[in-house]
Amino acid sequence: MSARQVSTATGTRDDLLDAAERLFAKEGIARTSLRAITAAAGANLASVHYYFGSKEGLVRAVFARRFGPLNRERLELLERCETAEPLRISCLVDAFVAPVLRMLAAEAGTSHFARLVGRALAEPGDRVRELVLEELREVIERFTAAFARALPGVPRREILWRFHFMVGAMAHTAAGTDLAAAFSGGVCDPGDVAGLRRRLGQFLTAGWKAARHQAPAATRTRPTAGRGARSSGRQRARRRSGVQR
Amino acid sequence: MSARQVSTATGTRDDLLDAAERLFAKEGIARTSLRAITAAAGANLASVHYYFGSKEGLVRAVFARRFGPLNRERLELLERCETAEPLRISCLVDAFVAPVLRMLAAEAGTSHFARLVGRALAEPGDRVRELVLEELREVIERFTAAFARALPGVPRREILWRFHFMVGAMAHTAAGTDLAAAFSGGVCDPGDVAGLRRRLGQFLTAGWKAARHQAPAATRTRPTAGRGARSSGRQRARRRSGVQR
DNA sequence: CTATAATTCAAACGTTTGTTTGAATTGCGC
DNA sequence: GCGCAATTCAAACAAACGTTTGAATTATAG
Numbered sequence A, B: 001m002s003a004r005q006v007s008t009a010t011g012t013r014d015d016l017l018d019a020a021e022r023l024f025a026k027e028g029i030a031r032t033s034l035r036a037i038t039a040a041a042g043a044n045l046a047s048v049h050y051y052f053g054s055k056e057g058l059v060r061a062v063f064a065r066r067f068g069p070l071n072r073e074r075l076e077l078l079e080r081c082e083t084a085e086p087l088r089i090s091c092l093v094d095a096f097v098a099p100v101l102r103m104l105a106a107e108a109g110t111s112h113f114a115r116l117v118g119r120a121l122a123e124p125g126d127r128v129r130e131l132v133l134e135e136l137r138e139v140i141e142r143f144t145a146a147f148a149r150a151l152p153g154v155p156r157r158e159i160l161w162r163f164h165f166m167v168g169a170m171a172h173t174a175a176g177t178d179l180a181a182a183f184s185g186g187v188c189d190p191g192d193v194a195g196l197r198r199r200l201g202q203f204l205t206a207g208w209k210a211a212r213h214q215a216p217a218a219t220r221t222r223p224t225a226g227r228g229a230r231s232s233g234r235q236r237a238r239r240r241s242g243v244q245r
Numbered sequence C: 001c002t003a004t005a006a007t008t009c010a011a012a013c014g015t016t017t018g019t020t021t022g023a024a025t026t027g028c029g030c
Numbered sequence D: 001g002c003g004c005a006a007t008t009c010a011a012a013c014a015a016a017c018g019t020t021t022g023a024a025t026t027a028t029a030g
Helices: A012-027 A034-041 A047-052 A055-083 A089-106 A113-120 A127-150 A156-175 A177-184 A193-208 B012-027 B034-041 B047-052 B055-083 B089-106 B113-120 B127-150 B156-175 B177-184 B193-208
Strands: none
Touching: A012 A034, A012 A047, A012 A055, A012 A113, A034 A047, A034 A055, A047 A055, A055 A089, A055 A113, A055 A127, A089 A113, A089 A127, A089 A156, A089 A193, A113 A127, A113 A156, A127 A156, A156 A193, A156 B156, A156 B193, A193 B156, A193 B193, B012 B034, B012 B047, B012 B055, B012 B113, B034 B047, B034 B055, B047 B055, B055 B089, B055 B113, B055 B127, B089 B113, B089 B127, B089 B156, B089 B193, B113 B127, B113 B156, B127 B156, B156 B193
């Protein structure tokens, strides 16, 4: 197992970032030790603290290195969408999703940063999630505003939830395309990024455009209402159907 | 903080399961120590090995305890959907999503198992994900078959990907509804499970029903072609679907 | 009560973790 | 060559981890 790059003249710092990125994505941040990282990078254990101060510093550097260009590309594509006059939802969806999928494709077999981000979004109680959220804040604000403009009449709460759903579908896809293969027994091909982009784009665009029938007419919401456990007056808590407060 | 349940006569075993479930969901499995769990449960450190053999045994028990009833409920609702003649997609979506959201609501402030599952699906290189996948296998097969029947003409590959997107949106929602609050600055109310169920259901149902226009007209696929290394040629190697590593 | 099993407990085990240290090595301007 | 800073290195650090042990305690049965 070579690990260390020899083709391009990379310094120890970049070797560490590369190895950390790859191992974090493969094994998870908490389960990846500095010894494993430095061994994979062909560096000394203490080099992490020499360059990054601590493990958390290394984690922060791994994310910062990629998020800058990624979000810049997203905002660039967003602005391009906003020049066209009928502001198309499919364009917004693609502007948000495509850079990640492109990164996913470019990384094939190497760094897996996209998967790392997908994971980080699901990690609770961790510094990492807050870090990722902070990196995404501007993107979130700009995109939700654009979606709100493209969908006049849809309340902000609805916009935010749908954005939440979109992030989930994308993060889950980025985090584990191999999982799709596990589901399908090999029918899905994670390497087909162009197809994946089209499929995900169509799915999400349709979701964004979904008609909003309000409270679902009481008869339709569930084919049958009486099933055992929960009906026993237990936690009825919220009033029916949707919007309170 | 009290931690130990006193109202109902619970044994040490259940106390450990409850505490583990709560802490796993809050801090992550890897970051939660047995000492933290036993302290929260008011039990001795060695009791984990007495009842579960190892930490992995405890993890397995935590998942097994909830997945049985959860998946049974899903399959029950699925069968109910399949009795109605026009097999409705919205019914299938709701059968898959509602039990988790219901669990999410019932847990409010207590166990957070739904969030734990959401996290587990995103964890790579871990026993936990395989465990969750194994628990889900039957549900996956049954539901994908039903979706395929409700959407005749849609190829299996497409069905699997859309199922993948649905799982992602749902898992992300279950894993971090608090995250929605962080996004929105408090506009989203994670406690409004009925509204969430309606919103997520509409979003996903529309996604499932999305029209599948084939390859996107060659001019639409990307607004600009200039940047990036990999794109200069044909992007659409759709047919072969081969793994060209 | 006595005997026997089930359960709890404090203490320690050996690893592995992130971190620190101080000397050895390297790179480079002069 | 010399000198100084940058970098690398082996070794050790305390702390936290999962795990094990064997005795103390509690429940159960005869």
